[in-house]
Amino acid sequence: MEELEKLKQILWEKGASLIGFSDISELPDNKGYIGAITIGYKLLDEYFEQINENKGPTFEYFHHYRDVNTALDQMALFTATYLDRLGYKSMTIAASQSSNTDPYKGAFSHKTAAVLAGLGWIGKSGIFISDEYGGRVRFATVLTMMPLKAEKPISENKCGNCMLCFKACPAGAILGKNYVMGDARETIFDAEKCSSYMKKNYQNVGRGSVCGQCIAVCPKYKGSKS
Numbered sequence: 001m002e003e004l005e006k007l008k009q010i011l012w013e014k015g016a017s018l019i020g021f022s023d024i025s026e027l028p029d030n031k032g033y034i035g036a037i038t039i040g041y042k043l044l045d046e047y048f049e050q051i052n053e054n055k056g057p058t059f060e061y062f063h064h065y066r067d068v069n070t071a072l073d074q075m076a077l078f079t080a081t082y083l084d085r086l087g088y089k090s091m092t093i094a095a096s097q098s099s100n101t102d103p104y105k106g107a108f109s110h111k112t113a114a115v116l117a118g119l120g121w122i123g124k125s126g127i128f129i130s131d132e133y134g135g136r137v138r139f140a141t142v143l144t145m146m147p148l149k150a151e152k153p154i155s156e157n158k159c160g161n162c163m164l165c166f167k168a169c170p171a172g173a174i175l176g177k178n179y180v181m182g183d184a185r186e187t188i189f190d191a192e193k194c195s196s197y198m199k200k201n202y203q204n205v206g207r208g209s210v211c212g213q214c215i216a217v218c219p220k221y222k223g224s225k226s
Contacts, residue, residue, distance in 0.1 A: 020117025035148030118152025126189035134221025171197030
């Protein structure tokens with residue numbers, strides 16, 4: 001559709017790194033919507049180099065993480081408003097969001113929509129991974145009543161036998177298993193163990209809200225051009 005191509009161009013100009021569409025009409029937690037627009041924003045490499053050198057998150061990484069979340073939320077709001085003006089009911093799912101009933105789960109899974117859009121897969125660490133950016137990308141999602149179809153087929157899981165994130169996780173929260181689409185996150189990753197470790201050990205960095213070590217070591221990202 002011409003409107004979607006125009007929207008994509010605007011989002012690219014606003015700084016989006018990945019954009020995808022998916023049909024979520026069959027998802028049990030679709031909140032009554034039939035389509036999802038995934039907006040991804042790549043985190044800058046410098047902050048992951050700092051994480052590797054520091055063997056943990058830095059204050060600079062925490063602020064970059066928050067800045068990217070803000071940029072994503074603004075793009076999501078623009079997108080939902082754009083679709084609303086076209087006559088399609090829409091709502092935003094913030095980049096960082098948690099449920100009132102479960103602090104380790106969001107109102108809607110950004111990663112599920114991104115996988116359905118063919119942008120990548122969910123790795124052993126529970127993070128989303130793409131061929132272009134590895135795990136160095138964050139997402140916001142817009143749910144909409146506009147009918148949407150994925151432009152790419154669903155990607156295969158390409159983690160294979162790699163265990164770098166498993167070895168790097170200081171909390172021991174990564175179980176080292178490949179994710180199977182549709183399975184519960186608990187089959188590969190212990191979110192509570194991850195969160196508890198961060199809050200205990202990284203209080204000086206955003207009060208223990210970030211880590212990033214599994215993202216930093218993921219070999220799927222090939223690096224920026226120098």
